[in-house]
Amino acid sequence: MTKSFLFICTLLSLNQIKADGDYHYYVDLTSVKNDKLTIKLTPPDLTDNETIFMFPAMVPGTYDVYDFGRFISNFKVEGKDGKTITVEILDKNSYKLSPANAIKEISYDVEDTWDTEIKEKIVFEPGGTNIEEGKNFSLNTHGFFGYFKNKLETNFILEVTKPQGFYASTSLTDLKNGEAKDVLTVFNYHNLVDSPIMYSKPDTTSIQIGKSQILISVYSPNKIVTSNFIARNLKELLLAQADYLGGELPIDKYAFLFYFADKASLSGASGALEHSYSSFYFLPEADTADLAQEIRDVSAHEFFHIVTPLSIHSKEIGEFDFNNPIMSKHLWLYEGLTEYAAHHMQVKSGLIEYDTFFNVLVNKMQNARENYNDTVPFTIMSKYALDKYKKEYTNVYEKGALIGMCLDVMLRYYSAGKYGTQDLMKDLAKQYGKTKSFNDDDLFNDIEKLTYKEIRNFLDNHVAGSKPLPYKDIFTMVGLNYIDKKIEEKITLGGISVGYNPKTNHLVVVNTSKLDGFGKKLKFKEEDEILTFNNRKLTLDNMKEILGGFIQTAKVGDKLVIEVLRLDKKGKEGIKTLKAKVKLVKVTETDIIDIDSNATEQQLLARKMWLGIN
Numbered sequence: 010m011t012k013s014f015l016f017i018c019t020l021l022s023l024n025q026i027k028a029d030g031d032y033h034y035y036v037d038l039t040s041v042k043n044d045k046l047t048i049k050l051t052p053p054d055l056t057d058n059e060t061i062f063m064f065p066a067m068v069p070g071t072y073d074v075y076d077f078g079r080f081i082s083n084f085k086v087e088g089k090d091g092k093t094i095t096v097e098i099l100d101k102n103s104y105k106l107s108p109a110n111a112i113k114e115i116s117y118d119v120e121d122t123w124d125t126e127i128k129e130k131i132v133f134e135p136g137g138t139n140i141e142e143g144k145n146f147s148l149n150t151h152g153f154f155g156y157f158k159n160k161l162e163t164n165f166i167l168e169v170t171k172p173q174g175f176y177a178s179t180s181l182t183d184l185k186n187g188e189a190k191d192v193l194t195v196f197n198y199h200n201l202v203d204s205p206i207m208y209s210k211p212d213t214t215s216i217q218i219g220k221s222q223i224l225i226s227v228y229s230p231n232k233i234v235t236s237n238f239i240a241r242n243l244k245e246l247l248l249a250q251a252d253y254l255g256g257e258l259p260i261d262k263y264a265f266l267f268y269f270a271d272k273a274s275l276s277g278a279s280g281a282l283e284h285s286y287s288s289f290y291f292l293p294e295a296d297t298a299d300l301a302q303e304i305r306d307v308s309a310h311e312f313f314h315i316v317t318p319l320s321i322h323s324k325e326i327g328e329f330d331f332n333n334p335i336m337s338k339h340l341w342l343y344e345g346l347t348e349y350a351a352h353h354m355q356v357k358s359g360l361i362e363y364d365t366f367f368n369v370l371v372n373k374m375q376n377a378r379e380n381y382n383d384t385v386p387f388t389i390m391s392k393y394a395l396d397k398y399k400k401e402y403t404n405v406y407e408k409g410a411l412i413g414m415c416l417d418v419m420l421r422y423y424s425a426g427k428y429g430t431q432d433l434m435k436d437l438a439k440q441y442g443k444t445k446s447f448n449d450d451d452l453f454n455d456i457e458k459l460t461y462k463e464i465r466n467f468l469d470n471h472v473a474g475s476k477p478l479p480y481k482d483i484f485t486m487v488g489l490n491y492i493d494k495k496i497e498e499k500i501t502l503g504g505i506s507v508g509y510n511p512k513t514n515h516l517v518v519v520n521t522s523k524l525d526g527f528g529k530k531l532k533f534k535e536e537d538e539i540l541t542f543n544n545r546k547l548t549l550d551n552m553k554e555i556l557g558g559f560i561q562t563a564k565v566g567d568k569l570v571i572e573v574l575r576l577d578k579k580g581k582e583g584i585k586t587l588k589a590k591v592k593l594v595k596v597t598e599t600d601i602i603d604i605d606s607n608a609t610e611q612q613l614l615a616r617k618m619w620l621g622i623n
């Protein structure tokens with residue numbers, strides 16, 4: 010920004026020539042070639058004859074092995090005084106170099122993961138890298154910068170040359186901003202990986218929550234989403250989060266980095282990745298009411314990771330090995346309790362109604378049951394989530410969160426409302442903390458000491474054991490009725506799923522896989538565009554009134570006539586009339602939760618303290 014700053018830069022550039030204890034990395038964002046960036050490194054002092062230079066196989070929070078070395082090419086090593094350095098490729102991520110003490114400079118090209126040609130093992134975008142010349146550079150630092158084996162605990166200094174008007178959004182605080190060049194310093198490799206940096210033309214908003222300063226940075230290619238919109242959306246949420254965490258946010262500074270994509274992602278997914286002082290989001294660029302709630306849900310989740318695993322974790326995570334990652338047994342804690350808290354906080358603070366919260370729980374119950382293997386003990390699934398149980402991993406967001414819900418309810422019940430999972434988290438964070446890891450095998454003992462024997466039994470049977478979660482018993486503790494399955498005879502719309510075609514303004518049958526007896530009589534087909542329903546034109550605006558009205562007032566034997574637009578075998582469009590007499594259909598409903606009006610004092614108290622409702 011100022012001339013004095015440029016002077017500091019010059020000094021740093023001079024220093025690079027002399028090797029010292031630090032890594033000096035150089036990146037020029039103004040010279041993208043073939044969608045690649047060239048990275049140069051002047052290494053720290055290396056005294057051994059031989060060294061291994063590595064890129065991470067995996068990084069914390071992703072629970073997937075990505076081998077970031079796959080995206081590196083043109084790897085070159087220059088020796089001091091023209092000396093030759095021997096380079097031996099050990100595996101996808103590692104290079105053996107000798108003599109190490111004669112290395113002057115390493116250079117290599119990095120291709121970004123977001124639009125790579127390497128189609129196997131696609132990197133989940135929030136943990137990947139983006140090189141979009143002149144527009145956006147998403148530096149998830151582990152994808153660009155490597156390390157020497159056993160030499161992670163030393164300064165990393167990044168000199169980044171940037172396009173005019175570009176701004177570095179990051180939680181890193183040792184950052185010298187220049188007009189054309191920034192210098193960032195991080196004190197070790199773990200913290201470098203923990204600190205993504207997003208470069209783009211700035212759209213940032215800063216908000217203050219108590220003593221915490223929060224940066225919101227947005228890249229939205231078509232300017233559909235703004236940092237201002239997100240800041241307004243998140244402020245209320247962060248205030249509720251502070252309240253939930255006991256009055257204050259446990260950080261001085263935090264950065265939310267948002268990339269909004271205007272095309273589908275390579276992985277097909279969207280989402281976010283957490284870090285200690287920031288989180289990185291990859292979300293679709295859309296202007297919808299749903300997006301606001303999605304941003305809240307995802308942000309609440311990532312932000313709650315400040316509690317776990319960032320402040321409560323086992324050795325596998327605390328002493329994370331980037332190239333030989335070992336999994337912990339306790340994903341139910343790191344991901345499950347985080348996901349639970351993200352939703353529970355919203356109902357407790359009144360941001361959502363309790364029936365919305367129940368819907369979230371019911372969806373998770375159904376997903377966990379229909380899409381995952383419920384007989385694998387959760388601790389075992391977690392331990393082998395990188396290999397044997399890879400397909401079960403995402404159940405941490407479903408059953409994992411439900412384990413959190415069960416624990417919270419039980420704690421409220423046995424403590425006469427006084428103690429819940431957030432109190433337990435606080436006690437565990439006091440006992441362990443950011444720099445002190447627990448032993449995987451000690452966690453249940455430590456939780457038992459802080460709580461009740463019943464909690465220990467629950468953990469043994471339903472988390473380490475293969476017994477299904479005891480929903481009925483759990484909901485009874487807080488005066489709620491729970492019915493696992495109910496079969497009723499009902500009037501239905503045939504069991505179709507309906508979507509909307511904005512081009513024709515028609516409702517469309519999108520799924521007929523669950524057609525019931527009535528739907529089969531009507532002979533719905535997928536892609537039928539519904540024109541009229543009992544002679545009334547059907548639109549998005551009147552669908553609730555017309556379809557809801559039919560369900561409520563139709564009687565067995567009434568006639569239903571539906572006109573649809575359908576393509577025939579030759580692809581020609583024509584109107585078809587579907588007709589059937591209304592009949593009752595057996596419908597199975599699962600996971601029904603409602604308020605028990607005969608709840609006892611103890612149940613009422615536990616419910617009030619759990620959800621804030623009477």
Ligand SMILES: [Zn+2]
Binds near residue numbers: 343347
């Ligand atoms: Zn998470």
